[in-house]
Amino acid sequence: MTEPFALAAYLSRWIPAVRHDLAASDSETTTLSDLLDLAGxxxxxxxxxxxxxxxxxxxxxxxxxxxxxxxxxxxxxxxxxxxxxxxxxxxxxxxxxxxxxxxxxxxxxxxxxxxxxxxxxxxxxxxxxxxxxxxxxxxxxxxxxxxxxxxxxxxxxxxxxxxxxxxxxxxxxxxxxxxxxxxxxxxxxxxxxxxxxxxxxxxxxxxxxxxxxxxxxxxxxxxxxxxxxxxxxxxxxxxxxxxxxxxxxxxxxxxxxxxxxxxxxxxxxxxxxxEARILARSRAVGTRSRARLDALIARHPETFGADASHNLAFAFPRYLGPEGADGFARDLARRAGILVLPASLWRSRLGRVPTDRLRIGLGRAGAVPALDALDRHLRVPVP
Structure with missing residues (x-):
């Protein structure tokens, strides 16, 4: 297995360079103190x-x-x-x-x-x-x-x-x-x-x-x-x-x-x-992020196709711009400090995977301000 782990390499390259992380697919975490407060x-x-x-x-x-x-x-x-x-x-x-x-x-x-x-x-x-x-x-x-x-x-x-x-x-x-x-x-x-x-x-x-x-x-x-x-x-x-x-x-x-x-x-x-309390909180965060993303996609139909995914941890909309999903993701990280993941990171030797989509994380509390930053970035004309 000499082929690089594409996703990990991409995160290592860009995480230190961005202010807003929309790459994560986990949920908002908790502190040790708060978790122990839930202990029986x-x-x-x-x-x-x-x-x-x-x-x-x-x-x-x-x-x-x-x-x-x-x-x-x-x-x-x-x-x-x-x-x-x-x-x-x-x-x-x-x-x-x-x-x-x-x-x-x-x-x-x-x-x-x-x-x-x-x-x-x-x-x-x-x-x-x-x-x-x-x-x-x-x-x-x-x-x-x-x-x-x-x-x-x-x-x-x-x-x-x-x-x-x-x-x-x-x-x-x-x-x-x-x-x-x-x-x-x-x-x-x-x-x-x-x-x-x-x-x-x-x-x-x-x-x-x-x-x-x-x-x-x-x-x-x-x-x-x-x-x-x-x-x-x-x-x-x-x-x-x-x-x-x-x-x-x-x-x-x-x-x-x-x-x-x-x-x-x-x-x-x-x-x-x-479990019920922790997942309720996770779902509340994801629901807020999902609503914000849906509104963003509706405002920018020239940039994103509708997202039909069924998850509160992430979305997977099609990117419609001419530079492609990979180019957009790199440019977004460089120019706006916002990290999303191009679908090509899931490439496989066993078959074709889509390359015109972006995975956008929704599960963390920082997703809403990150989506707001993405919205502002999309409103600025490209020079």
């Missing part, structure tokens, strides 16, 4: 008695139990905690794939996720259909299968498109995987920030149902970085009903990290216990 009696006792030795590599049973409680039919033994969702995904694919195997990857997807698969085996990309509202064609997934296919990987709700699956499509995909004996691996970190998504499979009004609840070979990857705004805790997890898979993933994970940070375990448990 048990977590306060854990915090006061906190030690810093090695911990259970699977995660504390009370933390895994809190994750399992968010699902319909899981217990603590169906959860493996990891140092972030990306470690969780890397552990899963390492546990499942060999050079003899094949995988189907739904595009676009986070570059390290794609590379975690292609470093291990051959893969075929299936792109979401842009002209049909980023619809996943399950027939195309089926056509991409080979006798060696072992898993289907997707990020759903999807970044950067904001796409999600309706109940019918999700059901069809699960049925296909069950019929062919495939693992269905889904990075679900944006489930908590969905918006305006019709006909979704229900899961306690949190968005699309987790694949671990829908399918015995469904593997849900999730964490606290996005909707919870707690990326600094580095807590993610694997949820799956297949215990042998979790044992294999634990074996792979143990080669990456020994255990979670002791403080992060307690704080993650606090956050899960206060």
């Amino acid at each position: 009696q048990d977590d306060r006792a854990r915090w006061r008695g906190l030690g810093f030795g090695y911990l259970d590599p699977r995660g504390a049973d009370w933390l895994r139990g809190a994750v399992a409680a968010r699902h319909r039919r899981l217990t603590a033994d169906d959860v493996l905690c990891c140092a972030g969702a990306q470690e969780a995904l890397a552990a899963v694919v390492a546990a499942l794939l060999t050079p003899r195997d094949h995988a189907v990857v739904v595009l676009p997807i986070y570059q390290p996720s794609e590379e975690a698969v292609t470093a291990l085996c051959g893969a075929t990309g299936v792109a979401l259909r842009e002209t049909e509202g980023w619809r996943l064609d399950v027939g195309e997934v089926e056509a991409a299968l080979t006798p060696r296919t072992r898993l289907v990987l997707m990020n759903m709700p999807n970044s950067p498109t904001g796409a999600t699956l309706d109940a019918t499509t999700m059901g069809d995909l699960v049925a296909l995987c069950r019929r062919r004996g495939l693992w269905l691996v889904c990075d679900e970190v944006y489930r908590h920030t969905l918006n305006r998504a019709p006909n979704l499979a229900p899961d306690r009004a949190q968005g699309t149902a987790a694949v671990a609840d829908l399918y015995e070979r469904g593997i849900s990857i999730d964490g606290l970085s996005k909707g919870f705004g707690l990326a600094g805790l580095r807590v993610g997890w694997i949820a799956c009903r297949d215990r042998r898979l979790l044992e294999a993933a634990l074996n792979a994970k143990n080669r990456m990290s020994s255990c979670l940070c002791a403080a992060s375990e307690v704080l993650a448990h606090v956050a899960l216990g206060a």
